[in-house]
Amino acid sequence: MFVDGLHIVPHADGTVAIGSTSEATWTDPGPDAALEGLLARAVKAVPALAGAKVVSRWAGIRPRASSRAPVLGAFPGQPGHYAANGGFKIGFGMAPKLAEVMADLVLDGRDSIPRDFRVEALR
Ligand SMILES: Cc1cc2nc3c(=O)[nH]c(=O)nc-3n(C[C@H](O)[C@H](O)[C@H](O)COP(=O)(O)OP(=O)(O)OC[C@H]3O[C@@H](n4cnc5c(N)ncnc54)[C@H](O)[C@@H]3O)c2cc1C
Structure with missing residues (x-):
């Protein structure tokens, strides 16, 4: 599903991936508090996710040049x-x-x- 700028991706093993936030500056490359808002929006879009256990949180640095081109x-x-x-x-x-x-x-x-x-x- 793509809703409200959010990707909600069910996997064959029963887990669901939710993404993503995007920040241009950061102090720590790991996941931050912005993920809470992401989860709240996901639950709003798919109420069945309410109370689901969070298996892992992940963050990475996307390789973007000064333009969006490779x-x-x-x-x-x-x-x-x-x-x-x-x-x-x-x-x-x-x-x-x-x-x-x-x-x-x-x-x-x-x-x-x-x-x-x-x-x-x-x-
Ligand atoms: C955090 C993050 C988020 C991203 N989000 C998106 C997104 O939402 N959508 C999107 O389209 N793209 C996204 N990208 C970009 C996308 O992941 C890359 O553009 C794409 O994976 C590049 O593919 P590639 O095959 O050129 O390189 P890679 O996927 O980097 O593959 C290179 C492979 O070569 C291997 N390798 C390196 N050196 C050697 C060696 N000497 N011998 C053998 N193997 C070696 C590496 O282990 C790796 O498996 C994201 C990237 C990051 C990091």
Whole structure:
């Protein structure tokens, strides 16, 4: 389910994933109090979740560049190193194509990186 900006994802093992919060600044990379609001909204959307045991809480740092576009290409100042990052919220869907483009560059020297995805496009 996608409701009120919230993902509620039932798993085959009977657990349910709920996500997610998004913060641009943080002091601690772990889960914080913002998750309480998330749970409250989930219960409002799916009352059957009321009282469900919280199995685990998880937080990570999403790789976002200064734009929302991925960042691909030779790493400036470090010959033989490459960047393929910045997937942020589209990285899962984009990963196969980005891998193809990077393999072309790294293995065959063929550069077909879209303009907006280039390291030089970073502001
Ligand atoms: C906290 C967080 C939230 C995110 N949320 C979203 C989201 O909501 N939607 C979305 O679309 N994307 C999201 N992303 C981005 C998405 O996860 C990535 O863009 C995507 O996983 C990139 O895929 P990849 O295959 O290029 O790299 P990865 O998924 O990083 O896979 C690389 C793999 O290579 C392995 N590896 C590394 N070095 C070696 C080595 N030397 N030998 C063998 N194996 C190695 C690693 O262990 C890893 O399994 C999120 C990322 C993070 C961190």
